[in-house]
Amino acid sequence: MNATKRPPLSPGDRVIGKWSRQEWTVQAQLGVGANGAVYSVRGTDGALYAMKVCDDVGAVAFEWGLLEQLNATGFAFPKPHCIDDSATHPALYFYVMEQIEGRPLDQIWKKLSSDDMKRVLLGVGYGLRALHKSQHAFCDVKPQNLLVDVQSNQCVRFVDVGGVTPFGRSVRQFTPTSDPAYWGFGERRACARYDIEAVALMVATLFEPVPQGLPQWPVERRQAWILRSIRGRHDKSVGALLEDAMRGRIDTADEFVRRLYALKLRPTGFPKRSAAKAQTRASRSAAAPGNGRRPAPSQPRPQQRSAKARKRSADWTERLMWWALTCAVISTAGAWAEYLR
Known part of the structure; x- marks a missing residue:
């Protein structure tokens, strides 16, 4: 739902900073949050950036301050670029940040192998660990806020800083299916445990x-x-x-990461059934008697070899024995000749 009061920007619109005089050209809308919209924009330097646009100058200033603070403590969130007002659109306040490459987690989850799923969750754990060191919780944990770069070893980045809340305060933004209070597992208060519970709930609903x-x-x-x-x-x-995790028995992101590392997964440890297993079962079913098909002929056992093969083996063994005996006689005769010289 678009929470902004103004009509959305369109591809090709130009936004010029009132104070910086920098210019950006809108490429596409990336998403809409509770207090604004995010656009892909191209700067005069030719690079792509993400622009968060709000109607409320206070919301822009708050998120910008958080982004600067979080950028100093970790790498999960986008790098801030600049903050400004628009000279071309009245009452339009914005900040520009790094545009994160990747796809939302829900778009790729079921295509990942067990190892890749584990790698993605470890990336989420590392990002939360850095965030929690700043005494902030992510809070609005949902697949759309976690972008995975499948071309870069499943690197995970966080987007939408709007839900980030200092520890101890009430959660301001949340997604019901990832909210522990919605499921009756905990309070709606920002802390490390809240984020870990939210991640577990998100994963459960992805499955x-x-x-x-x-x-x-x-x-x-x-x-x-x-x-x-x-x-x-x-x-x-x-x-x-x-x-x-969802019952609150894992208190920190460090513990969550350690538990993930300790998982000894089978090839299908995360998905319920792999395609390979299904294909194997189908092959066995097709080869079973009584389904209208003849079973594949079994390979002959060693004891079922023909008499001709056994005879060839015996002949070769006999020739090897006579060859070894002849060599022994020649060696013995040579030794006696050398001794009697």
Whole structure:
């Protein structure tokens, strides 16, 4: 939902900074948040940037200050570029930052292997660990706010700084399905545990989409559904990690990373069934008797070799024995001749 009061910018629109006099040309809209929209823009230097546009100058100043602070403590969030007012659009306040390359997590999750899923979650853990050192929580954890660069070893970057909240304060922005309070697992208060719980809930709903009508369910029924979903996973270590995280048993991003590293995943540790397994089962079913097809002929066992093959083997063994005996006689005769000389 577009929370801005003004009509969106269109590709080709030019935004000129009132104070910096820098110029940017809008390429496309990247997304809409609770307090503004984000656009892909091209600067006069030819580079692409992301521009966050708001109607409220206070929101722009707040997010810009957070972005500068977070950039000094970690690498997960975009690098800030500049902040300004628009000279070409009245009452348009914006800041420009690095445009993050990658795709939202929900668009690629089911295409990832078990190892890649683990690598992505480790990237999320590292990003949260750096963020938490600044005494801030991400809070608005959702797949659309986590971009994965599949061309760069599943590198994970965070976007949308609008939900970042200092530890101890009430969460200002959140996504219900990633909110521990929505599921009855915890309070809606910013802390490291809140982010870890939110990540586990997000992963659980990436594995299995939430049913229709979930918002109308009582909290107890929601909780029972998501616990049943993760406990039914064939890899119990993954289910145990997710349950411990969403129940608040993992207090820090460091502990979350350590638990991820300790996972000994089978090739299909995250997905429920791989295509390879399905194909193997289908092949076995096709070869089974009684399905209208003849089973593939079995290979002959060693004891089922023909008499001709056994005879060839015996002849070769006999020739080898006589060759060895002849060599021994020649060697013995040579030794006696040398001794009697």
